[in-house]
Amino acid sequence: MTPQSCVTIQKEWDIVGARQLGRDIAKKMGFGTVDQARIATAISELARNIYLYTENGQICFEVVENMNRKGLVILSTDNGPGIDDIGRVMEDGYSTSGGLGAGLPGVKRLMDEFDVQSEVGVGTKIKAIKWAR
Amino acid sequence: MSQDFKKIVIENSDSIVQMWMSEINSLKQDNYTANISDELFESTNREFVNVIFTSIKNQGSVKVVEDFSEKIINLGWPLSYITDGLQVFRRVSVDYILGQSVKVDSAHISDVMKSVDVWVEPLIRQLVNEYSGSWEHIVSLQRVALQELSAPLIPVMDRITVMPLIGTIDTERAKLIMENLLEGVIKHNSEVVLIDITGVPVVDTMVAHHIIQAAEAVRLIGSTCILVGIRPEIAQTIVNLGIDLGKFPTKSSLRKGFTRALEITNRKVIDLEDNEESIEKMIESLRGE
Numbered sequence: 001m002t003p004q005s006c007v008t009i010q011k012e013w014d015i016v017g018a019r020q021l022g023r024d025i026a027k028k029m030g031f032g033t034v035d036q037a038r039i040a041t042a043i044s045e046l047a048r049n050i051y052l053y054t055e056n057g058q059i060c061f062e063v064v065e066n067m068n069r070k071g072l073v074i075l076s077t078d079n080g081p082g083i084d085d086i087g088r089v090m091e092d093g094y095s096t097s098g099g100l101g102a103g104l105p106g107v108k109r110l111m112d113e114f115d116v117q118s119e120v121g122v123g124t125k126i127k128a129i130k131w132a133r
Numbered sequence: 134m135s136q137d138f139k140k141i142v143i144e145n146s147d148s149i150v151q152m153w154m155s156e157i158n159s160l161k162q163d164n165y166t167a168n169i170s171d172e173l174f175e176s177t178n179r180e181f182v183n184v185i186f187t188s189i190k191n192q193g194s195v196k197v198v199e200d201f202s203e204k205i206i207n208l209g210w211p212l213s214y215i216t217d218g219l220q221v222f223r224r225v226s227v228d229y230i231l232g233q234s235v236k237v238d239s240a241h242i243s244d245v246m247k248s249v250d251v252w253v254e255p256l257i258r259q260l261v262n263e264y265s266g267s268w269e270h271i272v273s274l275q276r277v278a279l280q281e282l283s284a285p286l287i288p289v290m291d292r293i294t295v296m297p298l299i300g301t302i303d304t305e306r307a308k309l310i311m312e313n314l315l316e317g318v319i320k321h322n323s324e325v326v327l328i329d330i331t332g333v334p335v336v337d338t339m340v341a342h343h344i345i346q347a348a349e350a351v352r353l354i355g356s357t358c359i360l361v362g363i364r365p366e367i368a369q370t371i372v373n374l375g376i377d378l379g380k381f382p383t384k385s386s387l388r389k390g391f392t393r394a395l396e397i398t399n400r401k402v403i404d405l406e407d408n409e410e411s412i413e414k415m416i417e418s419l420r421g422e
Binding site for chain 2: 012013016033034036037038041044045048092099100101102103105106109110
């Protein structure tokens with residue numbers, strides 16, 4: 001496992017920074033262009049959620065390796081308002097900000113593994129993994 | 134009291150300058166200015182120290198300081214050269230004055246520090262302001278330049294307009310795209326608008342949302358919007374995200390989109406033949422439009 005590299009999300013342009021870092025790591029790990037685009041898009045969605053709904057948060061990247069495969073872990077942590085009903089935000093078309101409401105369910109489909117932990121008033125932690133093929 | 138210190142410093146300027154020079158030179162070794170030639174470094178240092186002394190002598194000679202900061206900015210030297218230089222000057226002067234003083238107690242030291250600060254601080258403030266002012270100026274110019282480039286609209290042909298998008302789309306830019314698109318459609322009287330996203334690195338839900346809104350707005354004013362330049366990987370991520378782009382036509386390349394736009398406006402591209410007759414026919418058909 002390699003040490004984490006993190007990007008703090010406060011301004012809109014930090015989203016671009018997180019995306020570029022994630023894409024670079026994915027490229028170095030040998031992901032194909034389609035998977036790179038998927039990873040970059042997933043990072044973009046997660047980072048935008050931090051930017052839109054919380055004061056600040058972080059996007060961290062980690063490379064995990066087990067016996068027969070290698071994967072990129074994206075960790076999104078914030079101490080924002082938290083998600084009241086996780087089942088609801090995972091529905092397509094549900095949005096509180098007038099967006100398309102495809103963000104989180106979209107990330108789940110873009111990545112291989114996806115996990116949300118959230119507590120109202122404390123914050124949200126999202127972990128998403130893409131395995132290299 | 135302060136006047137006395139000033140007298141000491143000015144009268145012994147030679148030795149203070151020497152101390153200052155040797156300190157600055159030691160800073161040069163492992164610092165930012167390592168790749169600057171010795172002569173230039175030397176002469177700039179002399180000028181710097183002259184500026185400091187003139188400004189101490191006649192409290193706030195703004196012109197000299199302005200000229201000097203402009204020179205440093207043009208040379209592209211880091212701001213730390215200026216701040217380090219003035220810190221060193223402060224340290225050297227305090228050391229020197231204390232060395233000259235007969236009795237040294239804490240009140241005296243604090244007096245010396247205070248009066249030296251009074252000379253140096255306005256200088257630091259002014260130089261830093263000049264420096265950061267020039268950066269701010271550059272940044273604001275670049276922002277304007279970027280904004281001019283951010284949402285261009287090109288009327289390629291009668292009733293057909295293209296908007297090529299390159300680079301990241303943020304909220305501000307999305308707003309500009311929408312405005313320029315609608316304004317341009319009215320101004321150029323276009324029937325078809327092609328939005329080319331070949332150069333957009335990532336299409337996430339926000340970008341898609343803005344494009345959908347822009348296309349919908351274009352539809353409301355009676356034109357057709359075709360989204361072109363969708364790369365294969367972008368197509369896959371859009372499908373994964375579950376974004377519905379079914380409401381308006383999309384094409385893989387600008388070329389295909391343009392052909393479609395010609396079809397919509399009842400035109401097509403014909404290869405010219407040697408046959409004069411066919412040329413005439415074509416001119417005839419062009420007139421007909």
